[in-house]
Amino acid sequence: MNLKTGILLTLILLFGFKANAQNCNFSIRGKIVHLENNEPIEAAYVWVVEAEEGAVSDQNGNFTVKNLCSGTYTITIQYLGHKDIRDIVKIESNTFSKTYRLEDEAMELSGVEIHGHRDAVQTTTAVSSLYGENLLESRGENLGESLKRISGVSTFSTGNSIAKPVIHGMHSNRIMIMNNGIRLEGQQWGAEHAPEIDPFLADEITVIKGAETVRYGPEAMGGVILVNPAPLPTKKTSKTNLNFVGGTNGRMGNLNLAHVGGSDKIKGLGYRIQGSAKRSGNVKSPGYFQENTGVNELNLSTSLGYSSTKLGIEAYYSLFHSELGILKDSHTGNLSDLKDIIENGRPFADGEFSYDIVNPKQRVTHHLAKLKSHYHISESWKLNFQYGFQLNHRQEFDKRRGNLNKKASLDLELYTNTIDLYVNHTHKNELSGTWGISLIQQANTNVPGTGVTPLIPNYDMVNAGLYAMEKFSKGPLEVEAGVRYDFRNVSTARYINQELRTSDLAYQNLSAFIGGLYHISPDLTFNSNLGSAWRSPNVNELFSEGLHHGAAAVEIGDPDLESEKSLKWINELQYDGQKTHLEFTAYLNPIRDYIYLNPTGETYVSLRGTFNVYEYVQANAFFYGFDFAGSYQFTTKINGYLKGSIVQAKNIDNDSYFPFIPSNRMDWGVSYDFAKASDSRTNKITLSNVLVARQNREPDFDIAPAPPAYALFNLAYQKQLTLGENKLNLGLQVQNLFNTSYKDYMNRFRYFTYDMGRNVLLKINYEF
Template sequence: MKKLGLLLALLTIFLALQAVADSVASFKGKVTDAATQQPLAGATVYISDLKATTVTDANGEFNFNNVPSRGKFLLEVRYIGYKTASQIVDLAATQNISFELQASVIESAEVVITGTPFSANNKTNSLAVVSLSREKLAQSAGTNIIDALAKVPGISQITTGGAISKPTIRGLGYNRVLTIVDGAREEGQQWGDEHGVQADQFAAARIEILKGPASLLYGSDALGGVINIIEDLVTAEGEFNGNFTTSYGANNGLTASSLMLQGNDNGFVYRGRASYKNAYGYRYKGFNVPNSGFNETNFSGMLGLNKAWGYAHLNLSRFNTNVGLVEEGPDASGSYFDEDGNVISNKDARSRSLNLPSQNINHYRAALNSNILLGGGQLKSTLAFQRNIRKEFEESAYEPGLNLGLNSYTYDVKYIFPNNGIWEPTIGVQGMYQTNVNAGDEFLIPDYTSNNIGAFAYLKRNFKNGAINAGVRYDYKTVDGADLFEDGNQVFTAFNNNFSNVSGSLGFAFELAKNLNLKGNVGSGFRAPNIAELGANGKHEGTFRYEIGNSNLKQETSLQFDLGLEYNAEKVTFGLNAYSNRIYNYIYPGNFSGETIPYDEEDGTVSILPVYRFVQTDAQLVGGEASVDFHLIKDLHFENTFAYVRGKNLADDSALPFIPAATLNNELRFEPNIKGLNDSYIKVGLTNVFKQDRFDEFETQTDGYTLLDAGFGTSLKMKNSKINVWVTGQNLTNKLYYNHLSRYKLANIFNPGRNVTLGVSIPIM
């Protein structure tokens, strides 16, 4: 597999050097207000498939240089206060193009990348996709990148304190949701409860979330959906700029800052970013949770070429975090105690020094992304290497107990045939080779190697008022676990498993009337069991349980039906999505018949831990999301979303574990026009989480609750730029509550209380 990846890398580089069939060209255009015909200066214009960006001048005009002389590409124009516009541009025939933008109080992002192999207008995309901008992510005041997404309908998070969040989409999480960073699938021991996403939240220009099975395009682990973290746009040719962002959160003293610089010198593009976060133990009414703090340091860089033959970008990054883990909850009075039985004061709990147990994670990533224009089509590839080093410290801050080293080599190569505007065929091949080694003196999973490859074909047919698409895919994966003996006892027994599957998808998108779109999709998903499900045998810090895997597990497969209706007018929008997802051989951990096991701790004590074994059943998840936004009065927005999912174990009609409660979000947002300021807003919101009274036998009921949020922000005008300032308040009534998916609920530790965050973003020109 590594040889195949190397061959593909050499082929990509060779084609990048040899692809000179297209001559260099340029084209111009203009962006105006549709009603007044006045030029719009400062509008962003870009071609995603070429990673080419420019900005309109004072006359509303833009110019692209060093683009190919032929080919059809999707051109997109964004401008605050106007509907996003996009259209296919034929570079062989187009020299000048004009966009007339329609004013709108509703932001509209029509272009998505995640749902299809190429950039496509959302009106012709059959999959349920939502997108969040960097501004929305910042204003959410999330402690990490997944926390910032948690209010998107259908998206939830499994949390371990304030530092670690794992995404779930429509009730499916862990290895059923695939995260894409720098164009490559993230691999970082994501099977664990307290193993979060290793990505710098400041580096995300926007995040696109694909809800539903995406195994056709991404293979195993995309059975539930995909979260695509998209990097900054390449700056316009001849420009050098940057940004400094910093914020402070009062609840846990979270300081978060990031500095980014980038440039474009005649198609040679570069970017560098450094980020740092630090927090002490989070607080709820009257108490700080000891050892729930964390710190995080991230460095990333990009070097690349944007030329007439396409582009090639090399992304390098290092993600490092240290996270405190909580082993004991409070007593009946709410107090926390140290190992000697002394009460831990709130002052001590606010220390930024981490105590034991804790974990340290280093995640290194190198990804080469390219799009080479070849034969009138596009050859897109992502070749990546990742190394994840995860250490857990229990008795010593210097010698880790659990020490896992995971190497992952991934490749994703697809060819998009020449686009005639009607038929859009694509073929692709993807694969991954992994090795995992235990280097500590404690063990949870065995050493293993994994090897998988998949190939797919995808076809889209465009019509005047919509499109249909279909695809088929084949995957093959092997997982080999190794024996392990310790002190004459067998900890792990070797196994050799292989899995294969054929996936398919069929969908449509149709414009029923002006601004009214109907979408539908039926797709099958596939997921091979992860290494913990197959081979775990040990205690996992921070999860309060002992896990035992099952090497006889079968692969999961699913069949989901999805139907959506969207209406986007000037002052009113609504969206409705309903889905039914049947999963065969659904894998989940359970504590059956109250099984426990004595566990010898390193300090000589013995703990009695509940035993969780991995089992399988057929399952059904049904649910839906709804959103209604009213903008009947100028500058006043009333936005509402609702999400519900019901999971059923079909063996006995009982509830599936780890299913989020239904949620209703309401937000009133006022955007006044203040002289000398831009993008001002004041918002007040309610998050209503319903009671979760459907739970598995080893879970407990979670009461409903309502949280009050508020915030305001504005932009200060500068020459050719602006400074953004915002204040966000969360849980302002300081409500005591448990989220059903909080891992600390088992220890009777509440979720965070009141938090106020102040942030500022300063451009560097």
């Protein structure tokens, strides 16, 4: 055979082989969700019949079957309690993508409990959650402290017992907290007004970091926190959960008991009742006690619900009651005393331990009642109705003479009624959405007899919102858009120097968003969301005029303030590998007419003491920054994590910075797992370190310079035991291991004291 003939035969063989060879690098990728509410389904089983290959959906409902040849395949999808799906697909491109919606199956299944009536968090913006083991670790902490475990979330605190969540530099009325689906309405405008919510009622706490005005209303321009209990059972069951937390610092004790059950006689009927009590005394900083910093708390919640294939109804009630002391040394006698304690940086006396709570103090009682119902109009359409009632009674007591010392200096009752009516539609194709209206009626009353001019006036507020959101899901892609219109009317009245002052204000605005989420690969996800938002000025920002006792400050409002308008663009990239998990979030958030409380540098002297003066002002702002979080499994025994955040907030009008914006922070830790590979029970020890930088981006004036950077070490041990069919979880935590003296820039009492010293916590959880 000559060379030309050999080359010719070789080419014929190569081209012939190429023509007949099949490409077997194709994939089937998809997403599995509930038909009813578009919530992802984890652990659904996918089987490709002809290829004899399968997959299981992950926690986001995603699955991938790889290494398939081109051709026609039969796909079956199964999930217990739902109707099977059988689909025939033809693969001609590299990746075939489709969203599958599973329908609840109306049949009795022994030992199976179906929960299909908790609304899913359907958003394309950045979402982080605390649940399971991480939530268990946070038991005994207030809501703000618990959420610091999530990157991008910090706290704005007043001492050690009052903490408000901060998301990307936003807090108070820019962050909406949803308590079991009801927007929490207290006097949340105050920096020292902690959320009236018991974290023990939560089975999951979710943080939505984007502007969610369209979905939840004007107060959600900075983000949303969802505090959700577990769904009520729909079959006969009985479970009890006991929690005890004890702490050495403050000699704190916290007890919680919760019980859930379901009826055997009435299918679909379930209930839950839970209560908690907490008591702690004076907090200790390294070297001294902070006098009058104790806390007494008593909480209760109960639910009753019925669920069938067509109809669902739930009634819920919660009571939150707390009494807490305000640091004695924050209320000084004269200007000289105020300057001296700020210069000294701590109380002059070492103090002593006590459970006694005296003036100045706060007493807050919050009632919340909810009635919610849904009805399945058809397979694809669901009608929802929800009514909520709240009564918030806040009393703040100051140090006064004689009988006045027994009377509250600030005594407010806030009544709130909310009505939400909306429809969800989900289809077996790629479309789903929500259309609805929401109404809020609110009345604030200053209870007479305080002996002082009210800090804020009586007011009535009515807000009406109309919104629509639509979502398109197909395989790895989700695209969502929405629009909302709100109208708000506020009427105020109060007497100042026997003169009646009234006002009638109206605000309206349109907000919208568009976002998308794309699964680049089974391990890599990117989502982006652009949303406009707005917020009308609060009554305190408009009309505050006097001493705010709990904050130990005089606050002055401005009746000419305009509504805030913002545009937030947030992007998140997530990687979920076998050993590595990474999250990176970046955002830009310009805000027009941003309202903030600014220190004037002046002081106010009265018979009750000397106090710094603050005023509400406006400026154009530009917030931007990023969060990151990651974990890596070094070996089967050793795991590590790293997370942090950076927030920048510029005052564009005068090229300066805003007060009380979180400084750069980073948190890292490493854990060692003592459990055997075959043992799924927790048995690990974790050493962690929190690094907080000095806030160098200070405003032009502050009462005292920002405190120095600090580093705190923490140690934690967790172990789970099995007692028959019951579980016992034990935890031992040492916070501020080396008893470091430090001050946090976001603590309003940093002018008067250092933060808490070492605290050893014992945590016991028993499930039976």
